[in-house]
Amino acid sequence: MTKQLRSVDVVLVGFGWTGAIYAEKLTAAGLEVRAFERGPWRDTPGDFATTFAQDELRYYWRHGMFQEASQATLTFRNNGAQTALPMRHWGSFLPGNGVGGAGVHWNGQTYRFLPSDFEARSHNEDRYGPLPEHMTVQDYGVTYEELEPHFDYFEKICGICGQAGNLNGRTVDGGNPYEGPRSDDYPNPPMQMTFSQDRFAASARELGLNPFPVPSANMSRAYVNPLGLQLAPCTYCGFCEKHGCGNYSKSSPQTTIIPVLMQRPNFSLLTNSEVLRIEKSADGSRTTGVTYVDTSGDTYFQPAEMVVLCAYPLENTRLLLLSQIGEPYDPRTGEGVVGKNYCYQVMSSATVFFEEEFTNGFIGAGALGMVADDYNGDNFDHSGLGFIGGGYIACHTTNARPIESHPVPDGVPRWGSKWKRAVRENFLKTTSVGVHGASMAHRSNYLDLDPTYTDAHGRPLLRMTYDFTLNDRRLTQHLTPVAEQIARGMGGREVKVNDRRGSYDSVPYQTTHNTGGTIMGADPATSVVNRYCQSWDCPNLFVAGAGLFPQNAGYNPTGTVGALAYWSVDAIINQYLRQTGPLVQT
């Protein structure tokens, strides 16, 4: 039997970056906030202290901080003609689990999307004419200018280390000349670069490109954020992505927000408590709270005046579908919205093998890198190219964790003496130039509920139907040769090109940048939430995260995820609380 609890002002479903952001702002505004996290509590001293955090097997290969696939995974197929099968363990991407979510085990590369990325349909159609049929790219309904103060605040919360390229419209040397105007510089200077970045930058400049330091959430110096929380200088230990930082050097919900939140009497958090359903009023016009289950197997109804979905995009989408909120997307008619415009990221790279020089890749950090944006977004002329969007081209030194990172040149077998020798010869002498490509929405790529497979609670798994599109293929074919050209100019012995061919493969790790499914927009017929991330169907339901992206840009998502959360919570506090109801009239 479901037990009913005392009502609270706000329920947050999921407690990673966006949960912490909403909780901090809403409790500061005086509301009683209760957060639900299906995974465990996690903090620096108990869960990833320096004495045991650097464990590649435990955290990456045995999925120490990722969602338990045994509890809930998703099913996958490349197209609607195939039968989707469960991802029995994680591969291509790694959804987070536990307090802090993926914000614990991210790399910390923290970008702002370009102004044109928020207007991907109107901007590109204005410049190049109508987009192809079935390319369901849309505008966000919110502009870069509107988000700018929120980008700025998130960067200050995180203490992002970078070099401005556009301060209030003035171009600054050494930064990204293509970025949208910034109201303020980064709060901290860039990280110290290594040999690989120096070679990359020199080669890129030789080709007329404009390399700049990757905006980093790994600290270049000690920093105190606006909430009074202190971050320590990064030690370049090389155990960043897929690991927690034991040194308080990586911005995460734990290091930048949660300790302040835990002091507030009007905040509570339930861990190992999974929200099963968002409940609705009889007429379906409002949410009334959530039903959740804890580890004893007992279910509870937690009433609330407002619900915010702060889980991973895939789980936010599934919760809406399971709760029957919003029209599910139908790829045959193109109608419906929930599950629409699932997008990913189109990754490729060129590995450089040096003969004499050592890259010493173990001296690294998650966001240690130099990057060029000359082929990102609409920073170059796409006339006659047959695709829109682009990607950044970067040289990161994130790690030399040896199970994961032991590249060998072309032609080397994958086991035996020749392989082993090639690993030894090249382990300390490689680096890589990566292309981080945008992924444009297509009518046939979507998320829905699987008809066959269920989770530990008997609920349908989410089903992903996804393949790279013609736009993706043309994009990667255009950009990968640029990366190769930069790589060839870096002075190595040889270069191996790892291009993106064939269908999307769910097995090898690519990136945990899954977007769409709960997209935002200006029209309830084509989006799940309005420009303030408020449900078109239930005005007291808000959605956070990269699921809001109508398509994915050529950047890591977290900067934009943070800015959208601050933008949305600002609208809740300054508009919605004064007069509850739809913030956009239809």
Added chain:
Amino acid sequence: MSLQTRRRVLQFMLLGSTAFAAPRGLFAAEYGRGKGMPWSPLKGETPYYGTNDDRFFSPAERETVAAICARLIPSDSDGPGASEADVVTFLDRQMAGFYGRGQHWYMQGPFGEGTATQGYQSEHPPAMLYRLALAELDSYCRTENGYPFVDLPAETQDEILTGLDEETIEFKGVSAKAFFDLILKNAVEGFFADPIYGGNRDMIAWRYIGFPGTRYDYRDFVGHGGAAVRLEPVSLMGRPGWNRS
């Protein structure tokens, strides 16, 4: 899995745990309400690293696995291989633990063959896949070569492993290719993982490739400028000199 089953699994995990205190990650708990950051000593979950008592393989299976690993990562004039690193002990412990049981994997049916892009679809968790495939390998070798795998010359062993890799040899009831891919992945894990897991003995594989292990501060070396940075490796349990007389 029903809730009741889930509860039983949780109870099983607790009872089966070697920890004397309940790992804090297992139960629902409330935090906040102005109480500040929780902290208590010794509440972190310990990794499953296995001990010498954690064995899954029979003696014959263990010999065969060791022989396979010795071909995947050979000991040769260039340096140590899976044998010196004791990769088989790593594998034995892994198969005896949650990984071998597929405890964190989604193992509900129905099971279909799937496309290559859909990944692992065997109905067997890793340990059972090893067991069934090793039996098939044994029977294949006896039929085709007259001897079990361990007694064949290295060149023949390599030919057979190539056959599994390239799918020219197939097993009954279990995918030879799935087994090959898994044991190759696991052998590389055992070679390069921290020595706490039983392989990479004395950090022999790290020393071979020049990886300094779990040192955590390289600030003095960031500006290396392409010169070699040679540092003695350190593991999560320190260095051999620290904990051995």
